[in-house]
Amino acid sequence: MVGQLEILLQQLDALRARALAELEPITVSSTLDEWDTRYLGRNRGELKSLSSVMPKLSKEERPIVGQKINAVKAELEKQLSLKRETLKQRELMQALEDERIDITLPGRTLPEGHMHPISRTILEVTQIFIKMGFNVVQGLEVETDYYNFQALNIPTDHPARDMQDTFWVNPGQILLRTHTSPMQVRTMKQMQPPVRVVVPGKVYRNEAIDATHEAMFHQIEGLLVDEYCTMADLRGCLERFAQELFGEGRKVRFRGSYFPFTEPSAEVDIDCPLCDGKGCRDCKYSGWLEILGSGMVHPKLLREVGYDPEKYRGFAFGMGVERIAILKYGIGEIRLFTGNDLRFLRQF
Numbered sequence: 437m438v439g440q441l442e443i444l445l446q447q448l449d450a451l452r453a454r455a456l457a458e459l460e461p462i463t464v465s466s467t468l469d470e471w472d473t474r475y476l477g478r479n480r481g482e483l484k485s486l487s488s489v490m491p492k493l494s495k496e497e498r499p500i501v502g503q504k505i506n507a508v509k510a511e512l513e514k515q516l517s518l519k520r521e522t523l524k525q526r527e528l529m530q531a532l533e534d535e536r537i538d539i540t541l542p543g544r545t546l547p548e549g550h551m552h553p554i555s556r557t558i559l560e561v562t563q564i565f566i567k568m569g570f571n572v573v574q575g576l577e578v579e580t581d582y583y584n585f586q587a588l589n590i591p592t593d594h595p596a597r598d599m600q601d602t603f604w605v606n607p608g609q610i611l612l613r614t615h616t617s618p619m620q621v622r623t624m625k626q627m628q629p630p631v632r633v634v635v636p637g638k639v640y641r642n643e644a645i646d647a648t649h650e651a652m653f654h655q656i657e658g659l660l661v662d663e664y665c666t667m668a669d670l671r672g673c674l675e676r677f678a679q680e681l682f683g684e685g686r687k688v689r690f691r692g693s694y695f696p697f698t699e700p701s702a703e704v705d706i707d708c709p710l711c712d713g714k715g716c717r718d719c720k721y722s723g724w725l726e727i728l729g730s731g732m733v734h735p736k737l738l739r740e741v742g743y744d745p746e747k748y749r750g751f752a753f754g755m756g757v758e759r760i761a762i763l764k765y766g767i768g769e770i771r772l773f774t775g776n777d778l779r780f781l782r783q784f
C-alpha cells in the first residue's frame with residue numbers, strides 16, 4: 437500500500453506551506469498569537485492533530501514521520517520567532533512615530549508673578565541703606581507694652597498710647613506693634629555700638645480707615661548708634677537716601693518736630709519731584725513733600741537699653757512705606773495696595 441505514510445508526509449508539507457504562506461502577511465502581534473495557537477498549539481494545533489496518528493503507524497514508519505514533524509515544527513517556530521522580532525521592532529517604530537513630539541511648537545508658558553509695590557518699595561529703600569552699611573532686621577509683629585511704648589519713652593498721656601488706637605491681644609500687656617521701633621530696642625539690647633539697622637515690616641493702628649489710612653500698613657525705621665554721631669550725619673544720610681530713591685539733585689529740608697524717642701526731632705521734606713519744587717497739586721503748591729520723620733535718639737532711650745549716653749549718640753528715622761510708594765509711583769490712594777486688583781498690581 438502506497439498510502440498512509442506518503443499521504444501523511446504530503447499533509448505535513450502542505451501544512452508547512454500553508455502555515456508559512458499565512459504567516460507572511462501578518463502585521464499585528466495579536467494575529468500572530470492566533471497563528472501560533474492554530475498551528476503550533478499544544479491542544480488543538482494542526483501539527484498536534486497530525487501527530488495524533490503516530491500510534492497507528494508501524495515501527496519503521498514512526499521515526500520518519502517523527503523526524504518530519506519535528507522538522508516542520510522547528511521551521512514554524514523559527515519563522516514565528518523571526519516574525520515576532522520584526523513585528524516588535526515595527527510596533528516600536530510606529531509608537532515612536534505616533535508619539536513624536538514637535539519640539540518646534542511654542543511651549544505652554546506659566547504666567548509670571550509680580551512683586552507687590554509695597555515689597556518692591558521695601559526692597560528699593562533697604563537696598564539704599566544696605567549700600568550705606570546698614571543691616572536689615574525683621575521681627576515680631578506681636579509685641580509687649582514695654583517694647584512698643586515704655587522703652588521708647590512714650591508717656592502715658594501721649595496720643596500714640598490711646599487704648600483705642602492700639603489692637604490689644606491682652607489689654608495693657610500684649611499688642612500688635614504700632615511701629616517697628618520695638619525691634620530696634622531689642623537689637624540695641626542684644627549688641628554694643630556701633631549699631632546700623634533698618635527695620636521694615638507691618639504695623640497696626642486701630643484708627644478710622646479712609647483714603648489715606650488703613651489698620652495695617654508698613655514702616656521702615658532706621659537707627660544708627662556710634663561714638664561720634666551728629667545731626668549732620670543724619671542729614672547727610674537722609675539726603676543721600678532721598679537722592680538715590682527720588683533722583684540725583686533732590687533737595688532735603690528739615691523742619692523741627694516732636695517725637696517722644698528723639699531729641700531734637702525733625703520732619704524731612706524733599707523738593708517735589710513731580711514739579712521740581714515749582715508747586716503743584718501733589719505738593720499742595722508748596723514745592724515740598726514730607727517723606728519721613730527723624731531725630732537724635734533720646735538719651736533716656738540709650739540709658740534704657742544699657743548704653744552710656746555720655747559715650748554714645750544715635751540718630752533714627754521712620755517712614756511710611758505706602759506713602760513712599762504713592763509718591764514714587766504716583767499711586768492714587770492707599771486702598772489699592774490691599775485691593776488685589778490685578779490691573780493695578782500688573783503695573784509693577
Ligand code: 2NL
Nearest residue numbers: 617620697729730752753754755756
Ligand atoms: C515717622 C517718624 C520716627 C523713629 C521713628 C526711633 C526708634 C528708636 C529710637 C529712636 Cl528705637 N527713634 N524711631 C525716630 C524718629 C521718627 O518715625 O513719622 N514715621 C512714620
